[in-house]
Amino acid sequence: MEDENNIEKTKSIKSKYMGRTLLLLTHILIVWGLYTTSFYENSQLSILNNLRVVAFFFWILLLTCQIRTSFSDPGEVLQKNVPIKLQLVHDMYNKKCKKCNQWKPPRAHHCKRCNKCIFKMDHHCEWENNCIGALNQKYFVLFLIYMLLHILTLLSIHSIGISEYFMNSKRKIIPILMTITIKKCQILGILLLCFFFIIFVSQLLWDQITAINDNQTVIESRQGKFGRQQSFVNNFKQVFGDQEWYYWLLPTKPKMKLNYAELVYGEELIKQGTQYLEDIIYDETNPASIHFKEFMLDNYSKQKQ
Numbered sequence: 001m002e003d004e005n006n007i008e009k010t011k012s013i014k015s016k017y018m019g020r021t022l023l024l025l026t027h028i029l030i031v032w033g034l035y036t037t038s039f040y041e042n043s044q045l046s047i048l049n050n051l052r053v054v055a056f057f058f059w060i061l062l063l064t065c066q067i068r069t070s071f072s073d074p075g076e077v078l079q080k081n082v083p084i085k086l087q088l089v090h091d092m093y094n095k096k097c098k099k100c101n102q103w104k105p106p107r108a109h110h111c112k113r114c115n116k117c118i119f120k121m122d123h124h125c126e127w128e129n130n131c132i133g134a135l136n137q138k139y140f141v142l143f144l145i146y147m148l149l150h151i152l153t154l155l156s157i158h159s160i161g162i163s164e165y166f167m168n169s170k171r172k173i174i175p176i177l178m179t180i181t182i183k184k185c186q187i188l189g190i191l192l193l194c195f196f197f198i199i200f201v202s203q204l205l206w207d208q209i210t211a212i213n214d215n216q217t218v219i220e221s222r223q224g225k226f227g228r229q230q231s232f233v234n235n236f237k238q239v240f241g242d243q244e245w246y247y248w249l250l251p252t253k254p255k256m257k258l259n260y261a262e263l264v265y266g267e268e269l270i271k272q273g274t275q276y277l278e279d280i281i282y283d284e285t286n287p288a289s290i291h292f293k294e295f296m297l298d299n300y301s302k303q304k305q
């Protein structure tokens, strides 16, 4: 048992250092990428200088989003935030985290790396050295978006810069390509890395968009479970906050109320139309609220089947 714990600990430390190294490498590459845009400083085209400002702007945004993803609370389940009604059904629902020894909301998951229960835990991101959960998913998605926009801007700068260089050069293309210089090697290296990161970041971003659309975390997708099914806009607001649209673009704290009563459903239960069950707990005017316990029990037994 102790051996198993030690192996787990060593794995965790290895992943932590690998994640930090990858993150440091990413930032070094980004700064290097920005430096290579200075090769076109003497360009006659003003668009190149404008694009360099845009790339710098996206870099500041992605850096802020990355810091917020890594250092903000992903949604640790705090017992003081658990509604009294839920505490009452605590024993009945009987879903306790064995590690934290406390009540665990149906949409929470215990993260071994963080050693905490995280509400709507999507995954533990080694790259960010933090969990991605209900409270920091917005920062993570914005980080991916600004990273992608930054890379696309870098690619545009190099494409325009290289085209201008060939057009102004009196020499033929082949002899130019045959002469190797440090600058050319750096541009080639950055272009290759840009293509690699476009594929890597697009894949991560697509996974996040799908998760928001389906109201399903990565962990829930493995279990074949979903959150309540509603429109994309409503799902989006659960991650990005219910506020003016321009806040969605900034790494500001999303305005939202965590609903620990939210349930997870298998596909069969969704078809039966029980997706609004969790609303009952907060709606005192709803007569069904009186029968809340029965609803919880009924749903719990259905989930167990």
Ligand SMILES: [Zn+2]
Residues within 6 Å of the ligand: 097, 098, 099, 100, 101, 109, 110, 111, 115, 116, 117
């Ligand atoms: Zn836990």
Ligand SMILES: [Zn+2]
Residues within 6 Å of the ligand: 111, 112, 113, 114, 115, 123, 124, 125, 130, 131, 132
């Ligand atoms: Zn974690």
